[in-house]
Amino acid sequence: MQKVSVIFFIFTFVNNALLQGTGSGTNGNLRLCVVEGRGAYKRTFKYCPVLDKEDSGVECVLGTDRLDCLRRISKGTVDFGAFSPEDLMAAQWANIDVLVTNELRSRSKPFERSVVAVVNRRILTEERLPIRATLKNSTLCHPGADVDDLRPLSDTLSAYLEFQVLSRDCIDELSLAENRIKALADFFGSSCKAGPWVVDKNRDAQLKRQYSSLCSACGSPSCSANDRYWGSTGSLACLVEVGDVAWAELVDVKAYFGLHETTGKSLYPAADKYAFLCRDGSWQALDSAEPCVWLQRPWPVIVAKRKASEAVAKLALSLHNNTVTVDPHWRGALAALLEIRQAQPEPLQPPVTPFDYLARAKGFREAYSQTGCVPSRHITFCTTSLLEKNKCEWLSEAGSVYGIAPSIQCAMRNDTEACIEAVANGECHVVQADSNWLMKAERDHNLVPVLHEATPIVEKTHTVVAYVRPDSGINKMADLRGKRAAFPEYDGVAWHSAIRYLKSSSKLSCGGVKEYFSEICAPGISSNITDSANVFKKSCYEEGLSGEMQALKSLVEGRSDVAFISMETYNTYAAKLIPQSWASQPLSLKPVCPDNNKYCLISWSNLGHIFAPKNITAMRHQEIVNVFTKLDQLFGKHYPFHNPMFAMYGPFNHKLDVLFHNSTKNLITDESLKSHPYNRIPMNFERSLSNSTDSCQAEDLLNFGTKIQPGFLVIMVSLVVYLIS
Template identity: 60%
Template sequence: MDSKMNVNVFLVLFCCLIKVVLLQGTGSGNDGNLRLCIVEGRSLYKRVPIHCPVLDKEKAGVECVLGTDRLDCLRRISKGTVDFGVFSPEDLVAAQWANIDVLVTHELRLRKRPFARNIVAVVNRRILPDHSSTLHAVLKNSTLCHPGETMDDLRPLSETLSGYLESLVLERSCDPTRSNTENKLKALADFYGKACKAGPWVPDKFRDAELKRMYPSLCAACARSCTAGDRYWGNAGSLTCLTEGEGDVTWGEADDVAAYFKVDEADGSLTGSENFAYLCRDGTWRDMTQKPCVWLRRPWNVIVAKRKASEAVSKLVQSLTNSSVTVDRHWRGSLAALLEALQAPLEPLQPPRAPMDYLAMADGFREAYSQAGCDPPRHINFCTTSLLAKNKCDWLSEAGAVYGIAPPLQCVMRNSVQECLKAVQMGECDATAAGSDWLVAGIRDYSLTPLLHEVTPITEKTNTIVAYVKSDAQITKMADLRGKRAAFPRYDGAAWHSVKNYITTHEKISCEEFMDSYFGEICAPGLDGKKCYEEGEQEALKSLVEGKSDVAFISMTTYKAFQGRNDSSASAEANKIVPLCPEGNKKYCFVSWSNLGHIFAANNLTSIRQHEIVNVFTKLDQLFGKHPPFHNAMFSMYGSFNHEMEVIFHSNTKSLATSAVLKTHPYDKIPYNFELQLSNMTDFTCGFGAKMTPSLIVLLVTLVVILIYS
């Protein structure tokens, strides 16, 4: 009896244990819930606040985690803090390169076909030989109708896929006297008789125009402008170029080609022109009523899970296909929406596959992302100042390489901004990023040039220098500051030189008088080796608040942060502080403004190397910056990285631009720009360049003028 009861008790306990284990699940969330990493798009529609609460309320066994970008989600999966998410095939390439152990469980198919894109070549029969030939022989000296390139994954072609298609025909050019982009363009121009390669070739419009003047044959077949507005740009445009007789060959999406030529698969009839054929990679061709030979396939977006959770994710996602999720207002409908699966039928992979095994099913795709580079390889060595910054740089390099950005970034770490500036000066690195406080020192002490600027059109978010005083101090104009106590964030920074330039100009005094007697007292950490407080804008503001100074020269951003603190005493003190507007700038009220940050390179670099650095970073900006409507959520250059802000780049940055941006609207309408002030400074012997020889002064003045106005 006792033994029977013990057995029953054991069975009850065993069943309870099994039940607990089943409820626990294999996920990384609470009670074993599966954790889904989601990246919100930049549209007004936000999925997380709408659908994630439904999962929690109905205890769906799934938790939401908001990721900064898709590579952030991959890193979280790698660390085991999330279990699955939706990714593009390009993300899978990055995952493989970063050795992230994941499995592909499902495809999200928008159409009933095995691949998202099937790229084919269409050729005018007039260039086909009478007998079989090589691809090279068929196309040599023909006219190419190029569909163009875009920075997104969709249409017409990404630069990587376009470059791969070109590489199947062209011989690689690696002339060290030309930039990577120019080598590709020259190879294209040398092979084809002429072409219409409409659209931007590089992001910088001035360099783009220069390249198009250098290789006019690549625009010779265009209808008018060789821009993205040209009649022959894009998928339909390149086919129009072909059928109107301007070109001999083009690449296009198989469905677009079939629709354009009205190929009826049911009876094989062809409406349009019978003078064209599908050209195959081996140099053969097929009639357009036949099944096309595909040059390149792009897979669908996929659901990816960490290996330990892949079986549970597969079962969870498979449950969505067994219900009408498009009208389900419960958790299954919400999960489908979060997975972007409402309009994309889910195709399970049995069994789940490793990323490269999955991509290998798509002809040409994996090869497109493993093209051999030039030998010796080129890199842009980029200097960072912390382990976190180097980590972000490494991921930016991975993301850029996926999209064919070349030369690739190679990330280096030094212990400080000064060490990075020195490394660039000595040729140990090619470029580094630093704020406007380093503009003067970078140009003067390290012989560097700011090739690119982090810009924003929102004036208040630029690096502004404002004179803040106490409201009861009876200081109403800048001239009243004579004899007063002044607080600067640091000596030799943007605030120091902006104020010095303003006062010497408007008060008609020498630089020596400004230094020696204009202010009754100066606190600028680093001046004469003194340190009256720690370096920084907050310290300068604190000096004003505590009555130790009469004016503090700091940014609007720092003051507004102080004003917005949840502290009644701080709020009261902030209300006693007012800006002092300088003459000629009552509207904005700042002494100067400058761009958020700068990418510095040595000023003795060749123009080719400068072009490469500008081209790489502006392309990275287009891909991973803030460029709607095709914002690529794979990686975020600006914003949070591993929960930290302002890593390498500033979060408020809108884009990267050359100095030419200062002559464009709205920047040309905003007075007192610090970068332009540098080009107008005539006294380089006080503060700005006390250590400089006269010959170096002349060289610097010439350099800055060329930089700003080139």
């Protein structure tokens, strides 16, 4: 009876606390920031309505990612949420003012994981030696590193373990990733570090061939994540069968060697052959009551803003026994949204700062304060707005938490052209730009795309299609001769793609393109060419709309006969998603298909590209690829975690297409582009840049007008080398 009274008192206390207006929601409700998961982890539409229906005093707010939720809590627009210890590191670095109120444990252990080193006693001596002397040239069984928070280790935690033993090499000619791999290979003998070393598969295979000793003790030479020695239990199997030392999770060690939780006695017949190796070089028997731990990872937690921290802590305490599994009401819904994995969240009395909470775990904070190479390396990413720069800085923060090196630094210029110039002159290292910059970046600034923003949806790529009105009488490309043409911009993808096609199919000379159309509207051309015949319209578009929309509008209103625009622009128009009067009653525009092209594309290219100077070293190229493909793997749409720490391709501050395109699925290299599923689709613009072999003579260009500005002539001489395919 006393128990029932206590529980009733707690519930009453919580309800009263919620009614006092401590939250930022309606009538003082506490606002929970939730990041929607994927697949089986989708839960907001199932559980959030339950909170509203039952007058729980809690409201859901959907966040883009976990760092978005942390920012909102710090600003006071939401009150609490569930976070990982890695999120707390980011919060600490960004000086986000929040408090940790409860731990979300799944078992009765003080830490979610404790990593230990286990050795075969044959490498131990009677006299204690420094740990480097004990392990030099031994066979290491490494659990591997991957994108998973828990199993195996993150790159940051893995590096922390390694550099307890290794010296940090900083060979200038090698990437930071290769420096680390080389240090491991030079120190240990035949070993097994299974799983990916870098994200790019081609480079990963090269490194594994070059440093083959780190794969020689694995189950197979490829030492992939499918190897039987990969992961925490895999490293223990490696130790028992071929190795000298392994890092593994303490729980896995106890399970593998059959160590009894209470007595510590082992059921494994050969357990006495192994021991725990401590960081000071000493060792302990496997049945030690308190094994020496190298690294501890804290539990996930509930975080709240200061004003609401006490109310949140008491609310979490109300999620009593059996709430998670059997309560169909709002407390069960709240437990599911917080991903509570045991009967009741462990309260922290009083709530503590992220710094103080993380300091309890051995080695965890130290893992994030490791010194790098001196001088430090970084990659400066040029952005074109304050919003882009802010997103870049949060991406950098998230990458640093997961050990991505070199780090990203973020600079800002007025526009894309200024950023491209900054990369060309060495003020910045990389810039993201769409496909309209492919020709200009390479031709005028000697930049090349090192990575491409890819999408699996053809219509979402940067396509170029010739659209005409349904009553135009135009049915094939040849019918475009003598018609009025609208382009999104001069010198962009649509411009070059159409010229290439027409020159190839109609056997035109360089000067003949001008005579092909009766009028050409291409914004930006007026500053480069003088047109005595008035074929190029100088002010054919009005201000305020993008080039794609302007070209479409020109066609819809009958001022042009053909518009060279993307499928996505037309689909947006056809779906009545353009909020202007000219687009309120869409026409059924039709595409004019090039001969033998079932896709009706004049060209297609990837959504965007990361540009770097063409003359950078192979090492620097590798580092850029390593960093951005790892960011993509962690924070792109692969989502190794069911709710991401940071959404690289998601909205930022409620804005779309910030820094990267929202439709991007992943970043791919040139090598990957060659084997991409879309490789079978003809007319790829990126590939045609390197495959172009035809050229025009400078004098052929004079027919473009009676007067050509000197700068334009120089540009065009370079341009036409790439124009024809």
